Amino acid sequence: MKKFLKWFFIVLTVILLGALIALSFYIGSIYTNALKIDIDEAKLTAPFTAIEIFDKDNKPINEDNTINEKYVEIENLSKDTTNAFVSIEDKEFYNHHGVNYKRMVKAMLNNLKAGRFKEGASTITQQLIKNSHLTSAKTFERKITEIALSQKLEKQYSKDEILNQYLNIIYFGNNCYGIEDASEYYFSKSAKDLSLSESALLAGLIKSPSKYSPIKNPDNAIKRRNLVISEMEKDGKISSEEALIAKNQPINLNINTESKNKLNSYSQASIDEAEEILQIPAQQIALQGYKIYTYQDEKLQNDLLDAFKSSSVNCDNAGIVVDNSSHAVVAYSGQGDYKILECKRQPGSCIKPILVYGPALNEDIIYPCTQLLDEKTDIAGFKPKNIGNVYHGYVSARESLSKSINIPAVKVLSYVGIDKAKSYAEDVGFEFVENDEGYCLALGGMTYGVNILQLASAYSTFANLGAYSKAKFISFITDKNGKIVYINKPEEKQVFRQDSSYLLTDMLKTCAKSGTGKKLAQLNMPIATKTGTVGKSNSKQNLDAWNVSYSPKYTCAVWLGNLDNTPIDYTGGNQPTEIVKNFYKNNIEEEDFEKPDCIVEKKIDMTELEENHRIILANEFMPERYTQEEIFSSFNLPKNYSEKFAKAKLPSFTSKVVNDKAIITFLANDYMTYQLYEGDTLKQQIENKSGKQTFSLPLTQNKETLIFKAFYTLSPEIENEEEITFVKTKPKIHNNKKWYI
Numbered sequence: 201m202k203k204f205l206k207w208f209f210i211v212l213t214v215i216l217l218g219a220l221i222a223l224s225f226y227i228g229s230i231y232t233n234a235l236k237i238d239i240d241e242a243k244l245t246a247p248f249t250a251i252e253i254f255d256k257d258n259k260p261i262n263e264d265n266t267i268n269e270k271y272v273e274i275e276n277l278s279k280d281t282t283n284a285f286v287s288i289e290d291k292e293f294y295n296h297h298g299v300n301y302k303r304m305v306k307a308m309l310n311n312l313k314a315g316r317f318k319e320g321a322s323t324i325t326q327q328l329i330k331n332s333h334l335t336s337a338k339t340f341e342r343k344i345t346e347i348a349l350s351q352k353l354e355k356q357y358s359k360d361e362i363l364n365q366y367l368n369i370i371y372f373g374n375n376c377y378g379i380e381d382a383s384e385y386y387f388s389k390s391a392k393d394l395s396l397s398e399s400a401l402l403a404g405l406i407k408s409p410s411k412y413s414p415i416k417n418p419d420n421a422i423k424r425r426n427l428v429i430s431e432m433e434k435d436g437k438i439s440s441e442e443a444l445i446a447k448n449q450p451i452n453l454n455i456n457t458e459s460k461n462k463l464n465s466y467s468q469a470s471i472d473e474a475e476e477i478l479q480i481p482a483q484q485i486a487l488q489g490y491k492i493y494t495y496q497d498e499k500l501q502n503d504l505l506d507a508f509k510s511s512s513v514n515c516d517n518a519g520i521v522v523d524n525s526s527h528a529v530v531a532y533s534g535q536g537d538y539k540i541l542e543c544k545r546q547p548g549s550c551i552k553p554i555l556v557y558g559p560a561l562n563e564d565i566i567y568p569c570t571q572l573l574d575e576k577t578d579i580a581g582f583k584p585k586n587i588g589n590v591y592h593g594y595v596s597a598r599e600s601l602s603k604s605i606n607i608p609a610v611k612v613l614s615y616v617g618i619d620k621a622k623s624y625a626e627d628v629g630f631e632f633v634e635n636d637e638g639y640c641l642a643l644g645g646m647t648y649g650v651n652i653l654q655l656a657s658a659y660s661t662f663a664n665l666g667a668y669s670k671a672k673f674i675s676f677i678t679d680k681n682g683k684i685v686y687i688n689k690p691e692e693k694q695v696f697r698q699d700s701s702y703l704l705t706d707m708l709k710t711c712a713k714s715g716t717g718k719k720l721a722q723l724n725m726p727i728a729t730k731t732g733t734v735g736k737s738n739s740k741q742n743l744d745a746w747n748v749s750y751s752p753k754y755t756c757a758v759w760l761g762n763l764d765n766t767p768i769d770y771t772g773g774n775q776p777t778e779i780v781k782n783f784y785k786n787n788i789e790e791e792d793f794e795k796p797d798c799i800v801e802k803k804i805d806m807t808e809l810e811e812n813h814r815i816i817l818a819n820e821f822m823p824e825r826y827t828q829e830e831i832f833s834s835f836n837l838p839k840n841y842s843e844k845f846a847k848a849k850l851p852s853f854t855s856k857v858v859n860d861k862a863i864i865t866f867l868a869n870d871y872m873t874y875q876l877y878e879g880d881t882l883k884q885q886i887e888n889k890s891g892k893q894t895f896s897l898p899l900t901q902n903k904e905t906l907i908f909k910a911f912y913t914l915s916p917e918i919e920n921e922e923e924i925t926f927v928k929t930k931p932k933i934h935n936n937k938k939w940y941i
Contacts, residue, residue, distance in 0.1 A: 225807055239333075249486035251474075253467050255496040256530070256675070263467040272380040272391045273815065274364035280396040281379070282438040284364060288428045290324040291435060294359050296297035298350035325350040327621030328366045331481055339527035359879045369483060372402060372600045373409025374538045375463055377483050386414065388454040389927055396438065400428040412453050417764075421451060455537045464518065464534025466501065470494050470673040477677065477686050489680025494673050500754075500787070502532040507782035511775055515760055515768045516540070519779065519791050522656045522671040522755040524663040527690040529653070529673045530754070531610050536763050544649040544765060548732030548772065549604045550746045551625070551644040553704055554658050556609050557601050559616045559624040561700035564836040566615070568598040568707050569804065569828075571813035572608035582639040584610045594813050598707045601714030604731065606643055615641040627695040628658040628668045644732060655748055656757040662705050662728070663750040665794065666696030698796040705750075705793055705830060716773040717747065719781050726792040727751050734761075741767035746777035751789045751863055760857035803827040805842035807871055821845040823914040848872075848920040850910050856922050857899065862906055862926040864895040875915070877907035887913055891930040902928045 221311040230939050253261045270892040274282065286293050291301050301848065304321040311808040322330070328866035329349045334342055353362065372382035382402055383391040394402070405412050414421040414884055428449045432445040462468060471482050474492050478485060485492075518540045523529035534540040560566045574592040577584060584606050588593075600608035602774045618641065620631055631654075633647045650658075653671060669690040696704075709729035712720040717729035727749055734744035744761040745768060761768055770776065803818040806828045818827040821844045832838070843849070851874075853866035868874060873887040876895045883906075884895050897906065904926050911919030 229899065233504050239349065239356055244383065247392075247482065251471055251482065251486045252491045253470055253480075254491065254493045255335070255501075255861050256494065257498070258493065259498070261467050261494070261496060263462075263465045268377060270380040270384060271368055272365065272378070272838070274360055276392045277379070277394070278394065278399070280438070281391065281399040282427055283392050283401040283432055284365075284396075285367065285406075285437070286324070286363070287431040287435050287437060288403050291326070291407070291431075293363070295325050296323060297324075299323060299347050299354075300355040306759055309938050323350065323355055324344075324729065325362055325531075325756060328362060328369065330352060331369050331371070331483065332365075334480075334483075336607075348626055357523055370406050371409060371481055371483075372405055373413055374415075375468060375482075377481075382834055385440040385456050386453055388456045395430070395446075396442065397425065397448075397449040400432070400446065401425040404428045409536040411823075412539075414453055416658065418451055420519050424814070425451075428471055436834055439906045463538060464536055464540050466494070466496050466529075466673070468539070469529070469532055472539070472541070474677060477674065491678045491682075493675050493677065495522075495526070495675050496532075496673075496739070500531040501533075503786045504533050504756075505785050506786075508533060509778045510782050511779045512781075513760055513770065513775055515766075515770070516762050517683045517758070517760045518652050519756070519758045519783070520652050520656045520671075521783070521792065522660050524660050524750065524753060524755055527657070527660065527669040527671050528675070529671050534672070537544045538763065540759075540763070541651055541653055542807040544651055545744050545759065545761060546644050546646060546649040546734040547655060548734040548744060548746060549606075549609075550655060550730050550732035550748050550772075551646075552601060552604070552642065553662070553708060554607050554628060554630070556613050556626045556642050556702065557597065557706050557707065558662070558696055559621045560612045561703050562595075562624070562696050563616060563620070564833075566597050566612060566814055567830065567832060567836070567838075568596065568703055568832045569809070569815055570597045570602055571595070571809065571815075572597060572611060573813075574600070574605055574607050577607050577610065579610060579639050579775050582610070594693075598710050601730075602711035604711075604716050609642045612638050618685060624695060625658075627693065628661050629654045629670055630658065633885070644734065649935045652759050655746070656755050659730075659757070660755040661695055661751050662701045662708075663752065663754070663755060663793070663861075664692070664701075665698040665796065666694055667692040668695045668700040669693065697833075697835075699798045699835060702793065702796055702799055703831065703833065712749070717749065717777050719773070719777045720749065720784070723781060723784055724786065725751065725784065725788050725790065728793075729777070729780070732779060733772045736767065739770050742771060745770040745772045745776050747772055747773075747780045747782070749777075749780045751784065751787075752791055752793050753789055754784075754787065758781050767839070800832055800834050800837075802832055802837065802839070805844060807844060807869065808842055811869070811871070816840045816842050816867065818842055819844070819846050821918065823912070825914060831889075844917055845912050848911050848918050850908065850920050850922055853908065855926070857926050860897055860899050860928050861925075862895070862897045862904070864924065866893060871913055872910055873913045875909040877909060878904070899926055899928055 255261055260324060270776065286881045300321060300323050318702050326346050330348050333349060334346055368378040371377055373387060376382040376385045379391045379402060383389055383394055385396055401421060402412060404427065411417060412421050412424045413705055429443050429446050432438045433440060470492050474485055475482055500521050504521055508517065508519060516536040518534035521528050571594045574595050576591065583631050586606050595605060595608060618637060635647045655821050657671045669692045672688050674688055676781040677685050679685050687713055708730055711717045712727050712729040716731040720727050720729055729747060732746035733742055735742045744759065745761055748757040758779045760776055761771045805816050805818045805822065807826050809815050817838050822842060851866045851868065853864055855864050868886060868889050868891060870890040875882055876884040876897060883897055887894050887920050899924065905921055906926065907921055909919060909921040
């Protein structure tokens with residue numbers, strides 16, 4: 201046994217040594233090859249670069265596509281500014297030779313202890329190399345290459361030169377590359393004029409521009425800024441008094457609004473998408489000569505811009521147009537102080553087709569004509585209200601959706617179930633957090649909400665008969681030599697059935713004809729629409745106004761609001777719908793939505809609908825007057841046929857004799873005729889009346905039989921009758937004889 205263990209450990213040792221030697225050769229070969237790569241000075245020092253972007257016809261898009269056009273020399277920056285970055289990003293910057301091995305080992309141990317990638321160990325030199333020469337891919341080979349090039353860079357440039365290029369290349373969020381660009385955007389001042397507090401804020405921002413955004417997450421930004429200040433104090437760069445003063449200062453942003461168009465242009469959205477695809481920052485895309493070919497349609501882009509110009513809205517806004525068949529963004533426009541596509545807003549009632557009525561149709565829970573009782577409601581403690589606290593009684597699902605009545609939507613969500621409804625919305629690109637659990641979801645009450653691209657992509661699903669794919673800006677990308685490195689190949693996912701998608705579209709067409717989007721009725725084209733308005737609780741002020749519409753070819757979504765939540769005077773049915781109308785009026789379509797073979801038209805019994813709110817099919821004998829044509833899926837048809845007009849049914853009635861009169865009381869329907877016969881003689885008749893009615897006829901005999909007859913007014917041959925016998929009451933005999941005689 202001892203001999204076996206001895207040989208086992210010898211073999212194991214040999215294997216481990218062999219593995220280590222092989223790993224060393226592997227690392228050594230990567231490192232050696234990396235050293236052969238030339239440091240491209242142009243990528244480090246280029247103060248001005250641009251990305252070439254083309255539309256669907258391969259014509260250059262004439263928008264501002266420049267990157268890092270503002271440059272500052274390190275000698276013009278204050279010591280507080282440079283010290284802030286060194287203290288938080290790389291304390292040993294002036295002591296190492298490109299790589300801090302001690303810090304790398306410490307970070308690796310902390311990550312192993314945490315069981316996840318918790319902290320990094322890249323020096324400022326490594327970050328500069330990664331952002332100028334490499335991709336952001338987290339691979340072993342890339343990391344070794346980064347180390348090799350960092351050490352090579354340190355031999356060719358001084359520390360101040362490296363820090364200078366780093367500060368001019370690093371990303372600060374909101375399309376800001378370099379500290380000068382960031383300073384002018386966030387504070388409307390040159391970087392040389394930054395205060396200690398402002399410098400610390402920008403230094404803290406680069407770790408995660410989204411998480412520590414002073415615009416979107418000011419609390420996180422302050423905590424991160426104060427951490428930077430504390431590190432500067434520890435390093436002896438500032439005094440305790442200076443640190444205390446800086447920490448107590450509020451964030452005083454002064455956003456440079458001149459960048460509005462650039463931040464929310466079609467080009468910028470395409471660049472952001474390219475960053476995700478290529479896994480490199482925009483500056484590298486420009487420096488490495490990539491060319492971006494998009495789906496932008498010049499005519500549709502101009503039509504969208506003109507639609508906004510004609511509305512003269514004075515708030516932040518965005519509009520997007522998606523080609524339904526190709527899942528391509530063919531037009532996009534936005535106005536705002538930061539990127540609207542990175543912002544989520546409450547969708548309001550625009551969520552109802554996606555989370556409520558679409559799933560309910562797909563689960564065969566409702567028909568478009570299903571009757572829903574609109575009344576004061578309490579569901580699991582949630583008490584929704586309609587606009588103006590107006591309640592409508594029984595309304596159809598079609599009317600509830602088209603007029604955006606709240607309470608029926610909440611009820612339908614309860615029928616579907618919150619978890620199942622959310623799964624449908626997630627399948628079309630919506631994202632929920634743990635707190636998104638209540639019935640307020642039916643009215644758009646999400647913790648964070650959605651962006652306009654998510655909403656347009658989701659609605660495009662219904663135009664595509666239930667097939668979803670996230671809409672994209674980019675068709676393909678080439679490198680500097682013209683070689684295609686990426687091509688978009690949309691993958692569709694069937695989320696809703698074709699029949700339920702068509703039924704929902706038909707309901708939303710009603711919204712465009714007579715509902716909250718009725719401004720679109722002027723277009724005289726096949727179009728489905730939904731509006732949404734989000735207001736402050738306990739206030740008449742609105743925060744968001746939406747319209748999302750789709751024709752067979754295009755989906756057009758419009759959002760109005762303010763990213764700082766300043767109230768607006770608009771509602772979804774007004775200005776956003778007007779903008780959508782102005783876009784489509786230049787793109788009128790004649791061909792209607794594709795109708796699946798499984799969609800059928802059936803007549804239902806209107807009398808049963810009105811009296812008992814039930815959906816049953818009309819029989820062949822029922823006159824047209826008492827039927828209503830509705831569309832259904834052949835997979836989900838009403839199971840029962842009406843018995844009316846096949847056989848007349850007498851109403852429930854009561855009969856009695858009062859003062860020698862025969863009294864018959866009954867509940868009438870206005871489509872029936874009721875008669876009272878004495879023998880063959882018609883004595884009384886009631887028709888075209890509903891509700892409680894009475895026959896009253898004097899009796900001519902002590903015992904008399906009358907005939908109560910009912911028939912359908914339009915089909916008198918279908919009748920029913922019943923004989924009723926009445927007996928006169930006997931007169932009371934009064935004995936006037938006195939008892940005491």
